[in-house]
Amino acid sequence: xxxxxxxxxxxxxxxxxAVSAEVAVIVxxxxxxxxxxxxxxxxxxxxxxxxxDGSPAIVLNLPEGDSQQSLFNxxxxxxxxxxxxxxxxxxxxxxxxxPPKEVTAAEMxxxxxxxxxxxxxxxVSQADKSVRILIQY
Amino acid sequence: MNRFFVLxxxxxxxxxxxxxxxxxxxxxxxxxxxxxxxxxxxxPSGEKEFQVDFYDxxxxxxxxxxxxxxxxxxxxxxxxxxNLSATVQLVAKGADGWSPDVxxxxxxxxxxxxxxxxxxxRMLPMYYFSEYMEVGYAYxxxxxxxxxxxxxxxxxxGLTYTHSFNFDDWTLNASVFGGxxxxxxxxxxxxxxxxxxxxxxxxxxxxxxxxxxSWSKILGTNLALSNDWIDLRASYFRTHYNxxxxxxxxxxxxxxxxxxxxxxxxxxxxxxxxxxxxxxxALTDFDLDFYGLGGSLAFQYVTLLVDYNYVVYDDGYGSExxxxxxxxxxxxxxxxxxxxxxxxxxxxxxxWQGFGxxxxxxxxxxxxxxxxxxxxxxxxxxxxxxxxxKGDRLPWYDFxxxxxxxxxxxxxxxxx
Numbered sequence: 001x002x003x004x005x006x007x008x009x010x011x012x013x014x015x016x017x018a019v020s021a022e023v024a025v026i027v028x029x030x031x032x033x034x035x036x037x038x039x040x041x042x043x044x045x046x047x048x049x050x051x052x053d054g055s056p057a058i059v060l061n062l063p064e065g066d067s068q069q070s071l072f073n074x075x076x077x078x079x080x081x082x083x084x085x086x087x088x089x090x091x092x093x094x095x096x097x098x099p100p101k102e103v104t105a106a107e108m109x110x111x112x113x114x115x116x117x118x119x120x121x122x123x124v125s126q127a128d129k130s131v132r133i134l135i136q137y
Numbered sequence: 138m139n140r141f142f143v144l145x146x147x148x149x150x151x152x153x154x155x156x157x158x159x160x161x162x163x164x165x166x167x168x169x170x171x172x173x174x175x176x177x178x179x180x181p182s183g184e185k186e187f188q189v190d191f192y193d194x195x196x197x198x199x200x201x202x203x204x205x206x207x208x209x210x211x212x213x214x215x216x217x218x219x220n221l222s223a224t225v226q227l228v229a230k231g232a233d234g235w236s237p238d239v240x241x242x243x244x245x246x247x248x249x250x251x252x253x254x255x256x257x258x259r260m261l262p263m264y265y266f267s268e269y270m271e272v273g274y275a276y277x278x279x280x281x282x283x284x285x286x287x288x289x290x291x292x293x294x295g296l297t298y299t300h301s302f303n304f305d306d307w308t309l310n311a312s313v314f315g316g317x318x319x320x321x322x323x324x325x326x327x328x329x330x331x332x333x334x335x336x337x338x339x340x341x342x343x344x345x346x347x348x349x350x351s352w353s354k355i356l357g358t359n360l361a362l363s364n365d366w367i368d369l370r371a372s373y374f375r376t377h378y379n380x381x382x383x384x385x386x387x388x389x390x391x392x393x394x395x396x397x398x399x400x401x402x403x404x405x406x407x408x409x410x411x412x413x414x415x416x417x418x419a420l421t422d423f424d425l426d427f428y429g430l431g432g433s434l435a436f437q438y439v440t441l442l443v444d445y446n447y448v449v450y451d452d453g454y455g456s457e458x459x460x461x462x463x464x465x466x467x468x469x470x471x472x473x474x475x476x477x478x479x480x481x482x483x484x485x486x487x488x489w490q491g492f493g494x495x496x497x498x499x500x501x502x503x504x505x506x507x508x509x510x511x512x513x514x515x516x517x518x519x520x521x522x523x524x525x526x527k528g529d530r531l532p533w534y535d536f537x538x539x540x541x542x543x544x545x546x547x548x549x550x551x552x553x
Binding site: 050064065081082084086089093098 | 162164166210212214224226241243245250251255259260268269272274275276299301303305306308363364365468470471510512513514516552
Protein backbone atom coordinates (compact mmCIF):
# COMPACT_ATOMS: atom_id res chain seq x y z
CA UNK A 1 0.00 0.00 0.00
CA UNK A 2 2.81 2.36 0.91
CA UNK A 3 4.41 1.53 -2.40
CA UNK A 4 1.19 2.32 -4.24
CA UNK A 5 0.87 5.66 -2.51
CA UNK A 6 4.41 6.60 -3.36
CA UNK A 7 3.84 5.56 -7.00
CA UNK A 8 0.79 7.78 -7.04
CA UNK A 9 2.81 10.60 -5.52
CA UNK A 10 5.44 10.24 -8.24
CA UNK A 11 2.75 10.21 -10.93
CA UNK A 12 1.14 13.30 -9.44
CA UNK A 13 4.49 15.04 -9.34
CA UNK A 14 4.99 14.21 -13.03
CA UNK A 15 1.53 15.47 -13.84
CA UNK A 16 2.11 18.71 -11.93
CA UNK A 17 5.44 18.99 -13.72
CA ALA A 18 3.70 18.68 -17.07
CA VAL A 19 1.11 21.29 -16.22
CA SER A 20 3.62 23.82 -14.94
CA ALA A 21 5.43 23.77 -18.30
CA GLU A 22 7.36 26.93 -18.89
CA VAL A 23 8.36 26.93 -22.51
CA ALA A 24 6.12 26.72 -25.57
CA VAL A 25 6.84 25.97 -29.20
CA ILE A 26 4.80 28.37 -31.30
CA VAL A 27 3.78 28.67 -34.94
CA UNK A 28 1.55 31.01 -36.94
CA UNK A 29 -2.19 30.43 -36.22
CA UNK A 30 -2.74 29.46 -39.86
CA UNK A 31 -0.26 26.60 -39.45
CA UNK A 32 -2.48 23.77 -38.22
CA UNK A 33 -0.09 20.94 -39.11
CA UNK A 34 0.61 18.20 -36.62
CA UNK A 35 4.31 18.07 -35.80
CA UNK A 36 5.57 15.26 -33.60
CA UNK A 37 8.49 15.56 -31.19
CA UNK A 38 10.96 13.83 -33.50
CA UNK A 39 10.05 16.13 -36.36
CA UNK A 40 10.45 19.09 -34.01
CA UNK A 41 13.87 17.85 -32.95
CA UNK A 42 14.93 17.55 -36.59
CA UNK A 43 13.70 21.07 -37.35
CA UNK A 44 15.61 22.63 -34.45
CA UNK A 45 18.82 20.71 -35.27
CA UNK A 46 18.72 21.68 -38.94
CA UNK A 47 18.17 18.14 -40.22
CA UNK A 48 14.71 19.02 -41.47
CA UNK A 49 14.24 22.30 -43.33
CA UNK A 50 10.54 22.21 -44.10
CA UNK A 51 7.19 21.57 -42.42
CA UNK A 52 5.43 18.22 -42.96
CA ASP A 53 3.40 19.77 -45.83
CA GLY A 54 6.66 20.61 -47.63
CA SER A 55 6.60 24.38 -47.12
CA PRO A 56 9.93 25.87 -45.98
CA ALA A 57 10.40 26.43 -42.24
CA ILE A 58 12.22 29.36 -40.63
CA VAL A 59 13.36 28.22 -37.19
CA LEU A 60 13.90 30.85 -34.49
CA ASN A 61 15.60 30.61 -31.11
CA LEU A 62 15.75 32.89 -28.10
CA PRO A 63 19.21 34.33 -27.33
CA GLU A 64 21.85 31.86 -26.16
CA GLY A 65 21.74 31.38 -22.39
CA ASP A 66 18.08 32.39 -22.13
CA SER A 67 16.53 30.16 -19.45
CA GLN A 68 13.50 29.26 -21.64
CA GLN A 69 15.77 28.36 -24.54
CA SER A 70 17.98 26.26 -22.26
CA LEU A 71 14.91 24.45 -20.94
CA PHE A 72 13.74 23.73 -24.50
CA ASN A 73 17.21 22.47 -25.49
CA UNK A 74 17.25 20.18 -22.50
CA UNK A 75 13.67 18.86 -22.73
CA UNK A 76 12.96 18.83 -26.45
CA UNK A 77 16.42 18.26 -27.91
CA UNK A 78 17.89 16.30 -25.00
CA UNK A 79 21.06 18.38 -25.04
CA UNK A 80 22.76 20.72 -22.60
CA UNK A 81 23.76 24.13 -23.95
CA UNK A 82 27.38 22.97 -24.22
CA UNK A 83 26.43 19.78 -26.07
CA UNK A 84 24.24 21.72 -28.46
CA UNK A 85 27.02 24.23 -29.07
CA UNK A 86 29.42 21.38 -29.84
CA UNK A 87 26.86 19.98 -32.29
CA UNK A 88 26.44 23.32 -34.06
CA UNK A 89 30.22 23.91 -34.14
CA UNK A 90 30.51 20.73 -36.17
CA UNK A 91 27.69 21.76 -38.51
CA UNK A 92 28.81 25.39 -38.99
CA UNK A 93 32.48 24.64 -39.57
CA UNK A 94 31.81 21.82 -42.02
CA UNK A 95 29.52 24.04 -44.07
CA UNK A 96 26.54 21.77 -43.43
CA UNK A 97 24.23 24.45 -42.15
CA UNK A 98 23.59 27.38 -39.86
CA PRO A 99 21.92 27.39 -36.43
CA PRO A 100 18.49 28.97 -35.95
CA LYS A 101 18.50 32.74 -35.94
CA GLU A 102 18.35 34.21 -32.44
CA VAL A 103 15.73 36.83 -31.64
CA THR A 104 14.39 38.44 -28.45
CA ALA A 105 11.11 37.25 -26.93
CA ALA A 106 9.28 40.35 -28.25
CA GLU A 107 10.66 39.83 -31.76
CA MET A 108 9.79 36.14 -31.52
CA UNK A 109 6.14 36.81 -30.81
CA UNK A 110 5.94 39.43 -33.53
CA UNK A 111 7.71 37.31 -36.18
CA UNK A 112 5.76 34.12 -35.50
CA UNK A 113 2.45 36.03 -35.41
CA UNK A 114 3.11 37.62 -38.79
CA UNK A 115 5.08 35.02 -40.78
CA UNK A 116 3.42 31.63 -41.45
CA UNK A 117 6.84 30.07 -42.25
CA UNK A 118 8.26 30.56 -38.76
CA UNK A 119 8.47 28.31 -35.74
CA UNK A 120 10.02 29.34 -32.43
CA UNK A 121 10.11 28.99 -28.67
CA UNK A 122 8.82 31.37 -26.00
CA UNK A 123 7.91 31.53 -22.33
CA VAL A 124 4.45 30.00 -22.19
CA SER A 125 3.08 32.99 -20.24
CA GLN A 126 4.06 35.29 -23.14
CA ALA A 127 2.33 33.25 -25.83
CA ASP A 128 -0.90 35.11 -26.61
CA LYS A 129 -3.68 34.46 -29.14
CA SER A 130 -1.62 35.83 -32.04
CA VAL A 131 0.26 32.53 -32.18
CA ARG A 132 -0.58 28.84 -31.97
CA ILE A 133 1.04 26.76 -29.24
CA LEU A 134 2.23 23.52 -30.78
CA ILE A 135 3.60 21.86 -27.68
CA GLN A 136 4.86 22.94 -24.29
CA TYR A 137 7.56 21.64 -21.98
CA MET B 138 53.41 34.23 -31.20
CA ASN B 139 52.78 37.97 -31.53
CA ARG B 140 50.56 37.40 -34.52
CA PHE B 141 48.42 35.03 -32.47
CA PHE B 142 47.77 37.70 -29.87
CA VAL B 143 47.09 40.31 -32.53
CA LEU B 144 44.54 37.98 -34.07
CA UNK B 145 42.97 37.25 -30.67
CA UNK B 146 42.83 40.98 -29.95
CA UNK B 147 41.14 41.57 -33.29
CA UNK B 148 38.60 38.90 -32.52
CA UNK B 149 37.93 40.25 -29.02
CA UNK B 150 37.70 43.87 -30.07
CA UNK B 151 35.68 43.61 -33.23
CA UNK B 152 32.56 42.12 -31.71
CA UNK B 153 32.65 39.03 -33.86
CA UNK B 154 30.15 37.43 -31.53
CA UNK B 155 27.38 39.41 -33.05
CA UNK B 156 26.07 38.94 -36.52
CA UNK B 157 27.40 41.93 -38.44
CA UNK B 158 24.20 42.03 -40.42
CA UNK B 159 21.87 39.48 -41.89
CA UNK B 160 23.99 38.94 -44.96
CA UNK B 161 27.41 38.43 -43.39
CA UNK B 162 28.10 36.17 -40.43
CA UNK B 163 31.36 35.84 -38.55
CA UNK B 164 32.19 32.90 -36.37
CA UNK B 165 35.31 31.07 -35.37
CA UNK B 166 37.07 28.57 -33.22
CA UNK B 167 40.43 28.02 -31.66
CA UNK B 168 42.54 26.02 -29.29
CA UNK B 169 45.38 26.74 -26.92
CA UNK B 170 47.10 23.43 -26.28
CA UNK B 171 50.27 22.64 -24.41
CA UNK B 172 52.00 19.32 -24.02
CA UNK B 173 55.06 17.49 -22.83
CA UNK B 174 56.43 14.01 -23.43
CA UNK B 175 56.57 12.20 -20.09
CA UNK B 176 58.55 9.17 -21.12
CA UNK B 177 59.60 7.21 -24.16
CA UNK B 178 62.40 5.91 -26.32
CA UNK B 179 64.93 8.31 -27.74
CA UNK B 180 64.56 8.86 -31.50
CA PRO B 181 67.51 9.05 -33.90
CA SER B 182 67.22 12.83 -33.50
CA GLY B 183 68.29 12.39 -29.86
CA GLU B 184 64.89 13.49 -28.49
CA LYS B 185 61.92 11.68 -27.06
CA GLU B 186 59.17 12.79 -29.43
CA PHE B 187 55.41 12.39 -29.81
CA GLN B 188 54.07 13.27 -33.24
CA VAL B 189 50.62 14.89 -33.17
CA ASP B 190 50.15 16.47 -36.59
CA PHE B 191 51.92 15.20 -39.67
CA TYR B 192 50.38 17.74 -42.00
CA ASP B 193 51.69 20.68 -40.01
CA UNK B 194 54.68 18.82 -38.62
CA UNK B 195 53.73 19.29 -34.99
CA UNK B 196 55.34 17.19 -32.28
CA UNK B 197 56.12 17.37 -28.59
CA UNK B 198 59.38 16.72 -26.78
CA UNK B 199 60.19 16.53 -23.09
CA UNK B 200 60.13 20.34 -22.99
CA UNK B 201 56.64 21.79 -22.34
CA UNK B 202 55.48 23.51 -25.50
CA UNK B 203 52.24 25.32 -26.28
CA UNK B 204 52.80 26.40 -29.88
CA UNK B 205 52.58 23.01 -31.58
CA UNK B 206 48.79 22.69 -31.69
CA UNK B 207 47.53 26.13 -30.67
CA UNK B 208 45.50 27.73 -33.41
CA UNK B 209 42.71 30.15 -34.15
CA UNK B 210 40.30 30.26 -37.10
CA UNK B 211 37.85 32.87 -38.28
CA UNK B 212 35.03 31.97 -40.64
CA UNK B 213 33.07 34.44 -42.68
CA UNK B 214 29.89 33.42 -44.45
CA UNK B 215 28.13 35.85 -46.74
CA UNK B 216 24.86 35.52 -48.60
CA UNK B 217 25.69 36.58 -52.15
CA UNK B 218 22.29 36.26 -53.75
CA UNK B 219 19.32 34.11 -52.86
CA ASN B 220 20.40 30.47 -52.40
CA LEU B 221 24.08 31.30 -52.97
CA SER B 222 26.53 31.89 -50.14
CA ALA B 223 30.29 32.26 -49.90
CA THR B 224 32.38 30.90 -47.00
CA VAL B 225 36.00 31.70 -46.22
CA GLN B 226 37.98 30.31 -43.32
CA LEU B 227 41.29 31.83 -42.23
CA VAL B 228 43.40 29.64 -39.99
CA ALA B 229 46.58 30.58 -38.11
CA LYS B 230 48.56 27.83 -36.39
CA GLY B 231 51.45 27.89 -33.97
CA ALA B 232 53.12 25.00 -35.78
CA ASP B 233 53.02 27.06 -38.95
CA GLY B 234 54.55 30.19 -37.38
CA TRP B 235 51.08 31.79 -36.95
CA SER B 236 50.95 32.76 -40.60
CA PRO B 237 47.25 32.82 -41.61
CA ASP B 238 46.22 30.43 -44.39
CA VAL B 239 42.99 30.26 -46.32
CA UNK B 240 42.00 26.72 -45.37
CA UNK B 241 38.53 26.97 -46.82
CA UNK B 242 36.98 29.09 -49.55
CA UNK B 243 33.89 27.88 -51.30
CA UNK B 244 30.59 28.84 -52.78
CA UNK B 245 27.52 26.99 -51.65
CA UNK B 246 24.39 26.84 -53.79
CA UNK B 247 21.10 25.57 -52.41
CA UNK B 248 19.45 23.27 -54.95
CA UNK B 249 15.79 22.93 -54.06
CA UNK B 250 14.89 22.17 -50.41
CA UNK B 251 17.33 19.34 -49.86
CA UNK B 252 20.29 19.70 -52.19
CA UNK B 253 23.53 21.69 -51.78
CA UNK B 254 26.27 22.15 -54.34
CA UNK B 255 29.60 23.38 -52.98
CA UNK B 256 32.42 24.57 -55.22
CA UNK B 257 35.86 25.53 -53.96
CA UNK B 258 38.27 24.55 -51.23
CA ARG B 259 37.03 22.36 -48.36
CA MET B 260 38.11 19.63 -45.99
CA LEU B 261 38.35 16.21 -47.64
CA PRO B 262 35.76 13.93 -45.99
CA MET B 263 37.95 10.94 -45.12
CA TYR B 264 37.67 9.80 -41.50
CA TYR B 265 34.60 10.32 -39.35
CA PHE B 266 36.14 13.43 -37.79
CA SER B 267 38.11 14.68 -40.82
CA GLU B 268 35.80 17.50 -41.78
CA TYR B 269 36.08 19.13 -38.35
CA MET B 270 39.29 17.64 -37.01
CA GLU B 271 40.58 21.10 -36.09
CA VAL B 272 37.43 22.23 -34.29
CA GLY B 273 38.45 20.96 -30.87
CA TYR B 274 35.27 22.22 -29.24
CA ALA B 275 33.19 19.84 -31.38
CA TYR B 276 34.66 16.62 -29.95
CA UNK B 277 35.67 15.40 -26.49
CA UNK B 278 39.42 14.83 -26.94
CA UNK B 279 42.31 17.23 -27.42
CA UNK B 280 42.84 15.81 -30.92
CA UNK B 281 41.61 12.93 -33.07
CA UNK B 282 44.06 10.00 -32.88
CA UNK B 283 47.34 11.13 -34.45
CA UNK B 284 48.23 7.73 -35.85
CA UNK B 285 45.10 7.73 -38.05
CA UNK B 286 44.81 11.38 -38.99
CA UNK B 287 48.27 11.59 -40.50
CA UNK B 288 47.82 12.58 -44.13
CA UNK B 289 49.62 15.47 -45.81
CA UNK B 290 46.43 16.17 -47.73
CA UNK B 291 43.44 17.22 -45.63
CA UNK B 292 41.70 19.63 -48.00
CA UNK B 293 40.86 19.62 -51.68
CA UNK B 294 39.72 21.91 -54.43
CA GLY B 295 36.67 20.69 -56.22
CA LEU B 296 32.95 20.10 -56.20
CA THR B 297 30.67 18.45 -53.63
CA TYR B 298 26.99 17.74 -54.08
CA THR B 299 24.98 16.72 -51.01
CA HIS B 300 21.36 15.64 -50.91
CA SER B 301 19.42 14.94 -47.75
CA PHE B 302 16.49 12.57 -47.44
CA ASN B 303 14.20 12.38 -44.42
CA PHE B 304 12.07 9.36 -43.60
CA ASP B 305 10.38 8.89 -40.24
CA ASP B 306 12.96 9.97 -37.69
CA TRP B 307 15.92 9.12 -39.93
CA THR B 308 17.97 11.48 -42.06
CA LEU B 309 20.20 10.29 -44.88
CA ASN B 310 22.80 12.65 -46.29
CA ALA B 311 24.32 11.38 -49.50
CA SER B 312 27.15 13.23 -51.17
CA VAL B 313 29.51 12.86 -54.08
CA PHE B 314 32.72 14.84 -54.43
CA GLY B 315 35.56 15.24 -56.86
CA GLY B 316 38.63 17.40 -57.25
CA UNK B 317 42.35 17.60 -56.63
CA UNK B 318 44.94 19.01 -54.24
CA UNK B 319 48.66 19.71 -54.22
CA UNK B 320 50.79 20.53 -51.19
CA UNK B 321 54.26 21.90 -51.81
CA UNK B 322 57.38 21.88 -49.66
CA UNK B 323 55.95 19.48 -47.12
CA UNK B 324 58.03 19.59 -43.99
CA UNK B 325 57.13 16.13 -42.82
CA UNK B 326 58.98 14.66 -45.77
CA UNK B 327 62.05 16.55 -44.74
CA UNK B 328 61.47 15.17 -41.25
CA UNK B 329 61.39 11.61 -42.53
CA UNK B 330 64.31 12.18 -44.84
CA UNK B 331 66.44 13.40 -41.97
CA UNK B 332 65.48 10.50 -39.80
CA UNK B 333 66.18 7.38 -41.73
CA UNK B 334 64.76 7.96 -45.16
CA UNK B 335 61.29 8.00 -46.57
CA UNK B 336 61.62 6.10 -49.77
CA UNK B 337 64.56 4.50 -51.39
CA UNK B 338 66.06 6.26 -54.37
CA UNK B 339 68.77 4.65 -56.43
CA UNK B 340 72.19 4.62 -54.81
CA UNK B 341 74.09 7.86 -55.23
CA UNK B 342 70.84 9.83 -55.37
CA UNK B 343 69.79 12.01 -52.49
CA UNK B 344 66.44 13.58 -51.82
CA UNK B 345 66.91 17.26 -51.37
CA UNK B 346 64.83 19.28 -48.95
CA UNK B 347 61.10 18.88 -48.88
CA UNK B 348 58.67 17.10 -51.15
CA UNK B 349 55.53 18.00 -53.08
CA UNK B 350 52.48 15.76 -52.86
CA SER B 351 49.51 15.85 -55.16
CA TRP B 352 46.24 13.97 -55.01
CA SER B 353 44.63 14.22 -58.42
CA LYS B 354 41.42 12.77 -59.83
CA ILE B 355 39.84 12.59 -56.35
CA LEU B 356 36.39 11.02 -56.73
CA GLY B 357 34.33 9.75 -53.82
CA THR B 358 31.09 9.43 -51.94
CA ASN B 359 29.82 9.76 -48.36
CA LEU B 360 26.63 8.31 -46.94
CA ALA B 361 25.59 9.56 -43.51
CA LEU B 362 22.57 8.09 -41.79
CA SER B 363 21.34 9.47 -38.49
CA ASN B 364 18.45 9.63 -36.05
CA ASP B 365 18.42 11.21 -32.62
CA TRP B 366 20.89 8.76 -31.06
CA ILE B 367 22.72 7.05 -33.93
CA ASP B 368 24.96 8.70 -36.49
CA LEU B 369 26.61 6.39 -39.04
CA ARG B 370 28.84 7.35 -41.92
CA ALA B 371 30.29 5.34 -44.78
CA SER B 372 32.93 6.89 -46.98
CA TYR B 373 34.85 5.93 -50.09
CA PHE B 374 37.14 7.76 -52.47
CA ARG B 375 39.89 7.09 -54.96
CA THR B 376 42.74 9.38 -55.89
CA HIS B 377 46.02 9.34 -57.77
CA TYR B 378 48.80 9.91 -55.21
CA ASN B 379 52.05 11.37 -56.45
CA UNK B 380 55.07 12.48 -54.41
CA UNK B 381 57.90 14.34 -56.05
CA UNK B 382 61.06 15.80 -54.66
CA UNK B 383 64.03 17.71 -56.00
CA UNK B 384 67.05 15.44 -55.94
CA UNK B 385 70.71 15.74 -56.73
CA UNK B 386 73.57 13.44 -57.65
CA UNK B 387 77.00 13.63 -56.17
CA UNK B 388 80.20 13.08 -58.09
CA UNK B 389 83.05 12.13 -55.79
CA UNK B 390 86.38 13.03 -57.32
CA UNK B 391 89.68 11.46 -56.35
CA UNK B 392 91.97 13.98 -58.00
CA UNK B 393 95.35 12.44 -57.17
CA UNK B 394 94.28 8.79 -57.26
CA UNK B 395 95.21 8.14 -53.61
CA UNK B 396 91.90 6.45 -52.83
CA UNK B 397 90.68 9.45 -50.82
CA UNK B 398 87.89 11.65 -52.11
CA UNK B 399 89.23 15.15 -52.61
CA UNK B 400 86.17 16.92 -53.97
CA UNK B 401 82.44 16.30 -53.97
CA UNK B 402 80.35 17.93 -56.68
CA UNK B 403 76.60 18.10 -56.26
CA UNK B 404 74.67 18.05 -59.51
CA UNK B 405 71.16 19.50 -59.22
CA UNK B 406 70.52 20.22 -62.89
CA UNK B 407 70.35 18.13 -66.01
CA UNK B 408 72.39 19.18 -69.02
CA UNK B 409 69.29 20.92 -70.41
CA UNK B 410 69.10 23.10 -67.28
CA UNK B 411 66.01 21.49 -65.72
CA UNK B 412 66.11 20.07 -62.19
CA UNK B 413 66.46 16.42 -61.36
CA UNK B 414 63.15 15.32 -59.85
CA UNK B 415 62.37 12.03 -58.19
CA UNK B 416 58.93 10.55 -58.06
CA UNK B 417 58.09 8.83 -61.32
CA UNK B 418 58.14 5.24 -60.11
CA ALA B 419 55.94 2.66 -58.46
CA LEU B 420 56.67 3.77 -54.89
CA THR B 421 55.72 7.40 -55.35
CA ASP B 422 53.15 7.39 -58.14
CA PHE B 423 50.08 5.19 -57.63
CA ASP B 424 46.33 5.02 -56.99
CA LEU B 425 44.90 5.15 -53.47
CA ASP B 426 41.52 3.74 -52.39
CA PHE B 427 40.03 4.81 -49.07
CA TYR B 428 37.20 2.92 -47.36
CA GLY B 429 35.70 4.06 -44.06
CA LEU B 430 32.83 3.20 -41.76
CA GLY B 431 32.34 5.16 -38.57
CA GLY B 432 29.78 6.59 -36.27
CA SER B 433 28.60 7.63 -32.87
CA LEU B 434 25.97 6.02 -30.67
CA ALA B 435 24.61 8.22 -27.91
CA PHE B 436 23.19 6.31 -24.97
CA GLN B 437 21.74 7.97 -21.90
CA TYR B 438 25.06 8.67 -20.20
CA VAL B 439 27.63 7.23 -22.55
CA THR B 440 28.59 7.99 -26.13
CA LEU B 441 30.41 5.35 -28.17
CA LEU B 442 32.52 6.61 -31.09
CA VAL B 443 33.95 4.20 -33.63
CA ASP B 444 35.79 4.48 -36.92
CA TYR B 445 37.16 1.68 -39.10
CA ASN B 446 39.17 2.45 -42.21
CA TYR B 447 41.03 0.60 -44.90
CA VAL B 448 43.45 2.29 -47.25
CA VAL B 449 44.88 0.45 -50.25
CA TYR B 450 47.79 1.68 -52.35
CA ASP B 451 48.32 0.32 -55.82
CA ASP B 452 52.05 0.89 -55.28
CA GLY B 453 55.08 -1.35 -55.63
CA TYR B 454 54.55 -2.82 -52.17
CA GLY B 455 50.78 -3.26 -52.53
CA SER B 456 50.54 -1.37 -49.23
CA GLU B 457 47.37 -1.78 -47.18
CA UNK B 458 46.56 0.17 -44.01
CA UNK B 459 43.83 -1.22 -41.77
CA UNK B 460 43.10 1.26 -38.99
CA UNK B 461 40.45 1.60 -36.31
CA UNK B 462 39.46 3.84 -33.49
CA UNK B 463 37.08 3.30 -30.59
CA UNK B 464 36.28 5.72 -27.77
CA UNK B 465 33.84 5.82 -24.87
CA UNK B 466 32.74 9.14 -23.44
CA UNK B 467 30.75 9.57 -20.23
CA UNK B 468 28.44 12.58 -20.45
CA UNK B 469 28.03 14.23 -17.10
CA UNK B 470 26.45 17.68 -17.11
CA UNK B 471 29.72 19.57 -17.41
CA UNK B 472 32.34 16.78 -17.13
CA UNK B 473 33.12 14.34 -19.92
CA UNK B 474 35.73 11.75 -18.98
CA UNK B 475 36.78 9.56 -21.90
CA UNK B 476 38.95 6.65 -22.96
CA UNK B 477 40.08 5.68 -26.43
CA UNK B 478 42.11 3.19 -28.41
CA UNK B 479 43.43 3.74 -31.93
CA UNK B 480 45.35 1.21 -33.95
CA UNK B 481 47.12 1.41 -37.30
CA UNK B 482 48.85 -1.29 -39.28
CA UNK B 483 50.77 -1.53 -42.54
CA UNK B 484 50.67 -4.70 -44.59
CA UNK B 485 52.80 -5.29 -47.69
CA UNK B 486 51.01 -7.53 -50.16
CA UNK B 487 53.41 -7.43 -53.13
CA UNK B 488 57.07 -8.35 -53.20
CA TRP B 489 58.89 -5.23 -54.38
CA GLN B 490 62.36 -6.09 -55.67
CA GLY B 491 62.78 -8.88 -53.15
CA PHE B 492 61.63 -6.73 -50.25
CA GLY B 493 59.17 -9.37 -49.10
CA UNK B 494 55.55 -9.32 -48.00
CA UNK B 495 53.80 -9.38 -44.63
CA UNK B 496 52.83 -7.07 -41.80
CA UNK B 497 55.42 -4.35 -41.69
CA UNK B 498 54.44 -2.12 -38.80
CA UNK B 499 51.77 -1.62 -36.19
CA UNK B 500 51.17 1.00 -33.57
CA UNK B 501 48.52 1.91 -31.02
CA UNK B 502 47.58 4.93 -28.97
CA UNK B 503 45.70 4.53 -25.70
CA UNK B 504 44.04 7.76 -24.60
CA UNK B 505 42.63 8.81 -21.23
CA UNK B 506 41.25 12.24 -20.60
CA UNK B 507 38.60 14.54 -19.29
CA UNK B 508 36.77 17.50 -20.77
CA UNK B 509 35.19 20.19 -18.60
CA UNK B 510 32.74 22.61 -20.21
CA UNK B 511 33.28 26.21 -19.17
CA UNK B 512 29.87 27.63 -20.04
CA UNK B 513 28.81 26.91 -23.58
CA UNK B 514 31.65 28.54 -25.52
CA UNK B 515 34.77 26.97 -24.10
CA UNK B 516 36.01 23.68 -22.75
CA UNK B 517 39.15 22.75 -20.86
CA UNK B 518 40.72 19.34 -21.47
CA UNK B 519 43.41 17.25 -19.87
CA UNK B 520 44.64 14.21 -21.78
CA UNK B 521 47.17 11.42 -21.47
CA UNK B 522 48.29 9.41 -24.52
CA UNK B 523 50.38 6.30 -24.59
CA UNK B 524 51.86 5.51 -28.00
CA UNK B 525 53.13 1.98 -28.31
CA UNK B 526 55.15 0.64 -31.18
CA LYS B 527 53.91 -2.89 -31.69
CA GLY B 528 56.91 -3.67 -33.82
CA ASP B 529 58.47 -2.72 -37.12
CA ARG B 530 58.91 -6.20 -38.46
CA LEU B 531 61.09 -7.16 -41.34
CA PRO B 532 61.22 -6.24 -44.13
CA TRP B 533 60.48 -2.75 -42.95
CA TYR B 534 62.72 -0.29 -41.13
CA ASP B 535 62.24 1.30 -37.75
CA PHE B 536 60.83 4.74 -38.44
CA UNK B 537 61.58 7.16 -35.66
CA UNK B 538 58.05 8.44 -35.20
CA UNK B 539 56.97 4.95 -34.27
CA UNK B 540 58.93 4.82 -31.07
CA UNK B 541 57.12 4.39 -27.75
CA UNK B 542 56.20 7.63 -26.02
CA UNK B 543 53.70 8.95 -23.52
CA UNK B 544 52.32 12.45 -23.69
CA UNK B 545 50.46 14.71 -21.27
CA UNK B 546 48.56 17.61 -22.84
CA UNK B 547 46.25 20.28 -21.56
CA UNK B 548 44.12 22.54 -23.70
CA UNK B 549 41.33 25.05 -23.93
CA UNK B 550 39.04 24.93 -26.96
CA UNK B 551 36.67 27.75 -27.73
CA UNK B 552 34.11 28.83 -30.31
CA UNK B 553 32.72 32.27 -30.98
